Amino acid sequence: xxxxxxxxxxxxxxxxxxxxxxxxxxxxxxxxxxxxxxxxxxxxxxxxxxxxxxxxxxxxxxxxxxxxxxxxxxxxxxxxxxxxxxxxxxxxxxxxxxxxxxxxxxxxxxxxxxxxxxxxxxxxxxxxxxxxxxxxxxxxxxxxxxxxxxxxxxxxxxxxxxxxxxxxxxxxxxxxxxxxxxxxxxxxxxxxxxx
Numbered sequence: 290x291x292x293x294x295x296x297x298x299x300x301x302x303x304x305x306x307x308x309x310x311x312x313x314x315x316x317x318x319x320x321x322x323x324x325x326x327x328x329x330x331x332x333x334x335x336x337x338x339x340x341x342x343x344x345x346x347x348x349x350x351x352x353x354x355x356x357x358x359x360x361x362x363x364x365x366x367x368x369x370x371x372x373x374x375x376x377x378x379x380x381x382x383x384x385x386x387x388x389x390x391x392x393x394x395x396x397x398x399x400x401x402x403x404x405x406x407x408x409x410x411x412x413x414x415x416x417x418x419x420x421x422x423x424x425x426x427x428x429x430x431x432x433x434x435x436x437x438x439x440x441x442x443x444x445x446x447x448x449x450x451x452x453x454x455x456x457x458x459x460x461x462x463x464x465x466x467x468x469x470x471x472x473x474x475x476x477x478x479x480x481x482x483x484x
Contacts, residue, residue, distance in 0.1 A: 321390055326477050330391045333475040334398025337378040337468065338406065342370045342460070351467055356459045358452075369445050370460055372414055373437070375403075376423045377464035385472050387479040419444055437461040 321327050339348025342362075351374060353361070361370070379396055386392040403411040414420075422444060426436035441457025442450045 317388070317390060321388065326387075326391055327394055329475050329477045330386065330394040331398040333471065333477065334382070334395035334400075335402045336471060336475075337382070337395070338399045338402035340374045340378060340464070340467070342367060342374065349467060349471060351460070351463055353460060353463065356463065357456050361456050366445055368410075368413070369419070369441060371410065372419045372444075373423070373441055373457065373460050374464050375399075375414060376420050377461060378468055379420075380423075380427070381465065381468045381472065385469065386477060391477060434458040434461050 318327075336349060340351060341348050342351050342353050353370070360366075378399060382392045382395045382399075386395060400411065403414075422440040423437060426440040427433055429436045435454070435458060438454035438457035438459075438461065441460065442453035445453050447453050
C-alpha cells in the first residue's frame with residue numbers, strides 16, 4: 290500500500306444509521322405505492338400540466354375572461370399568466386400534499402407531461418427565472434397575493450403597473466382555488482388503505 294492510497298473507514302454505527310435511513314425511505318415509498326398515493330400523485334401532476342388560462346382542449350380551464358380585460362390575452366401576457374399558473378401548481382403541491390415524496394412525484398409528473406405535450410413552453414420555463422421572483426414574493430411576507438401580483442406586473446414589463454398587479458393577484462387567487470380543488474379531488478391521504 291502506497292502513501293497515495295486512501296483508506297476510508299466507516300464505523301458500524303454509521304453504516305447501521307445509513308442502512309436504517311435507506312430502509313425507512315424504502316418503506317415510505319412502498320407504503321405510498323401500496324396505498325395508491327404514488328399513482329394518484331402522478332395522475333394529479335399530469336392533470337395539472339393541462340392548466341391553462343383559455344378553454345382550449347380538455348385540460349383544467351382557468352376562467353379569467355370574466356375577471357381580466359382583453360388586453361391581458363395578448364401572446365406575451367398569456368405566457369406570463371401560464372407561467373404563474375405553473376408556479377401556483379408547484380407551490381400548492383409542495384404545501385398541500387402530505388409528504389415530500391408525493392409532492393415531488395406529482396411535480397415530476399406535471400413537468401414530464403409538459404415536456405411531452407408542450408415542449409416549447411416547457412423549455413422556456415425550465416430555467417426557472419420567473420419562479421425566482423415568485424418565490425421571493427412568497428417569502429416577502431405580508432399579503433402573498435399582492436406580492437405575487439407585483440412580481441407578475443414586473444415580469445410583464447408594462448407601464449400600467451396597477452392593473453397588472455391586480456391581474457396577477459386575480460390569476461393567483463383563481464388558480465389557488467382551482468388547484469386546491471384538484472388536489473382534494475385526487476384524494477391523496479397519508480392514511481389511505483392499501484389496495
